[in-house]
Amino acid sequence: MGRITLNKVVKRFGEVEVIPPLDLTIEDGEFTVFVGPSGCGKSTLLRLIAGLEDVSSGDITIDGTPATDLPPAKRGLAMVFQSYALYPHMSVRKNIAFPMKMAGLSQEEQEARIKKAADALNLTDYLDRRPGQLSGGQRQRVAIGRAIVREPSAFLFDEPLSNLDAALRVGMRLEISELHERLKTTMIYVTHDQVEAMTMADKIVVLRAGHIEQVGSPLELYRNPRNLFVAGFIGSPKMNLIPGAPAAKHDATHIGIRPEHFRIVESGGTFTGKVIVSEHLGSDTFFHVDVEGVEEAVTIRAGGEVGLRHGDKIHIEPEEGQIHRFDAQGLRIA
Amino acid sequence: MATQHSRSAARFMMAPAVILLLGWMLVPLTMTLYFSFKSYLPLRGGDLGWTGFDNYVRFVTSSAFWPSVITTLVIVGGVLVITVCLGILLAMLLDQPMWGQGIVRILVIAPFFVMPTVSALVWKNMFMDPTNGLLSHLWRFFGAEPVAWLSEVPTTSIVMIVSWQWLPFATLILLTAIQSLDSEQLEAAEMDGAPHLSRFFYIILPHLARAITIVVLIQTIFLLSIFAEIFVTTGGAFGTRTLTYLIYQRVLESQNVGLGSAGGVYAIILANIVAIFLMRIVGKNMDA
Ligand SMILES: Nc1ncnc2c1ncn2[C@@H]1O[C@H](COP(=O)(O)OP(=O)(O)OP(=O)(O)O)[C@@H](O)[C@H]1O
Numbered sequence: 288m289g290r291i292t293l294n295k296v297v298k299r300f301g302e303v304e305v306i307p308p309l310d311l312t313i314e315d316g317e318f319t320v321f322v323g324p325s326g327c328g329k330s331t332l333l334r335l336i337a338g339l340e341d342v343s344s345g346d347i348t349i350d351g352t353p354a355t356d357l358p359p360a361k362r363g364l365a366m367v368f369q370s371y372a373l374y375p376h377m378s379v380r381k382n383i384a385f386p387m388k389m390a391g392l393s394q395e396e397q398e399a400r401i402k403k404a405a406d407a408l409n410l411t412d413y414l415d416r417r418p419g420q421l422s423g424g425q426r427q428r429v430a431i432g433r434a435i436v437r438e439p440s441a442f443l444f445d446e447p448l449s450n451l452d453a454a455l456r457v458g459m460r461l462e463i464s465e466l467h468e469r470l471k472t473t474m475i476y477v478t479h480d481q482v483e484a485m486t487m488a489d490k491i492v493v494l495r496a497g498h499i500e501q502v503g504s505p506l507e508l509y510r511n512p513r514n515l516f517v518a519g520f521i522g523s524p525k526m527n528l529i530p531g532a533p534a535a536k537h538d539a540t541h542i543g544i545r546p547e548h549f550r551i552v553e554s555g556g557t558f559t560g561k562v563i564v565s566e567h568l569g570s571d572t573f574f575h576v577d578v579e580g581v582e583e584a585v586t587i588r589a590g591g592e593v594g595l596r597h598g599d600k601i602h603i604e605p606e607e608g609q610i611h612r613f614d615a616q617g618l619r620i621a
Numbered sequence: 622m623a624t625q626h627s628r629s630a631a632r633f634m635m636a637p638a639v640i641l642l643l644g645w646m647l648v649p650l651t652m653t654l655y656f657s658f659k660s661y662l663p664l665r666g667g668d669l670g671w672t673g674f675d676n677y678v679r680f681v682t683s684s685a686f687w688p689s690v691i692t693t694l695v696i697v698g699g700v701l702v703i704t705v706c707l708g709i710l711l712a713m714l715l716d717q718p719m720w721g722q723g724i725v726r727i728l729v730i731a732p733f734f735v736m737p738t739v740s741a742l743v744w745k746n747m748f749m750d751p752t753n754g755l756l757s758h759l760w761r762f763f764g765a766e767p768v769a770w771l772s773e774v775p776t777t778s779i780v781m782i783v784s785w786q787w788l789p790f791a792t793l794i795l796l797t798a799i800q801s802l803d804s805e806q807l808e809a810a811e812m813d814g815a816p817h818l819s820r821f822f823y824i825i826l827p828h829l830a831r832a833i834t835i836v837v838l839i840q841t842i843f844l845l846s847i848f849a850e851i852f853v854t855t856g857g858a859f860g861t862r863t864l865t866y867l868i869y870q871r872v873l874e875s876q877n878v879g880l881g882s883a884g885g886v887y888a889i890i891l892a893n894i895v896a897i898f899l900m901r902i903v904g905k906n907m908d909a
């Protein structure tokens with residue numbers, strides 16, 4: 288129930304090939320996150336799976352049945368949109384009931400499912416309000432409620448939290464994760480947000496210009512990025528990618544070291560430089576360091592109590608075994 | 622920078638326009654009110670003095686009054702139904718991406734730029750003429766007896782002509798409303814399993830509700846006073862006499878200015894009732 292396979296799927300808008308031939312399998316019950324820079328085709332891919340866009344070639348299989356030519360309604364998938372896409376002239380109750388009404392469910396069944404969804408999502412008090420009278424977070428919950436009651440074989444989310452403020456986002460993130468734990472239904476989730484991707488995903492798909500750069504669990508991607516792009520994309524703050532002489536010492540074109548994998552040492556150290564900016568977050572401090580022999584500023588993470596300031600001299604040393612090496616093609620050297 | 626000085630300067634500058642507008646409205650209004658309380662027969666003795674509410678009573682008790690009210694309602698109602706229904710269809714059609722969209726849109730709007738008198742004459746002579754009209758040629762082509770539109774089905778004919786004129790207005794307003802519909806809502810409904818017809822009735826139509834009300838109210842105000850279309854086609858004969866036309870006949874054909882003015886005051890009251898509804902709804906639109 289809910290295994291989705293894409294086989295050589297291509298999508299063109301006119302002349303422009305937005306998705307070049309792409310293969311991907313999403314296992315049943317998996318929480319898959321699509322990440323990638325803006326315009327890389329995440330939404331398009333999701334809409335292809337949903338059936339809101341037609342594939343130019345290739346095929347899509349859902350639960351073992353060919354779904355390439357099925358209309359969206361027949362695919363058994365539910366989608367939560369970034370704009371929530373609630374029906375503004377219907378009450379929350381009617382919004383949630385709409386897919387069931389379209390499916391011709393009995394009145395009692397509808398009531399029962401609405402009640403269950405409303406309880407699960409804390410919407411019971413708002414059932415008779417219109418979407419316009421709800422806050423962003425509540426609207427998002429209604430949209431999720433409308434998706435749940437259909438009991439779909441998979442949920443599709445397109446940046447569902449991007450319209451919410453930071454605090455609410457954390458809350459909703461937990462709620463969606465919890466929902467996934469409870470329902471064990473396949474979920475595909477598109478996001479820009481590093482933290483959402485790392486914390487929620489069973490599997491992350493990193494896309495660039497419609498290509499899959501790497502697929503894997505969050506930690507796999509963090510520990511073993513397959514190429515420079517993934518290395519730079521996963522992790523926050525970004526991995527430091529250093530070309531030139533320091534990389535040549537490791538027989539590589541680029542070396543990558545994450546900010547959290549640097550130690551500050553009294554003297555010596557592999558790199559020496561001057562602090563340009565220090566960002567104190569309380570728990571951590573990020574130093575942007577102008578290192579001799581390295582063009583771009585190097586970011587390092589240190590404890591919250593380290594008190595270096597602009598212009599201070601600093602010696603840093605990468606931790607053993609935490610240096611990622613990349614060759615001239617940008618691929619990881621094992 | 623609304624200082625005392627600039628405000629009074631602004632008032633001073635606006636004064637001519639305001640005075641002109643006020644005069645424009647107030648003079649005819651006062652004159653109508655003035656004459657409606659007089660017995661004033663220009664060709665039969667002129668001003669015969671005050672008569673109180675006589676004219677008002679006579680206007681509504683005349684045998685022509687109720688039929689003219691009914692004709693007005695039929696014409697206004699008929700035009701509203703046709704323009705709103707066809708307007709929605711056309712708007713949805715024009716919203717689809719298609720070849721030559723710009724030109725088609727201009728063509729659809731074109732009838733609105735034709736003066737009522739002209740369009741009525743064109744319809745009367747080129748389409749509805751029983752011997753030479755295009756419609757009668759069409760009827761004959763299919764072997765049917767041509768219809769003498771303006772004498773056999775005069776009200777329907779006028780409804781057709783006026784609908785043709787007002788369809789562009791309805792289409793334009795409804796088109797902008799349709800274009801403002803969030804496409805994600807339609808996609809959500811599609812995912813929710815709503816077929817085309819359900820999407821129309823559950824999503825598109827409710828979204829258009831406000832635009833439809835506005836079309837209905839604005840058109841009502843203007844349709845209550847249609848005149849040229851009747852004047853050049855049937856001349857008020859064959860039961861096509863509307864309230865406006867009745868007023869015209871009272872004043873110019875029976876030369877009874879007082880009686881006509883009383884009718885005019887009724888028309889003003891009616892139009893204002895509609896206008897108040899319109900302001901309310903437009904105002905609500907602004908709030909939301
Ligand atoms: N209907 C369309 N017609 C033509 N090009 C389109 C259409 N929809 C999307 N595109 C193009 O396809 C590419 C991928 O778009 P898509 O919306 O999938 O990006 P995305 O990864 O979701 O970006 P974001 O993170 O900004 O939402 C973009 O370059 C976009 O310009």
Ligand SMILES: [Mg+2]
Pocket residue numbers: 329330331
């Ligand atoms: Mg997107």
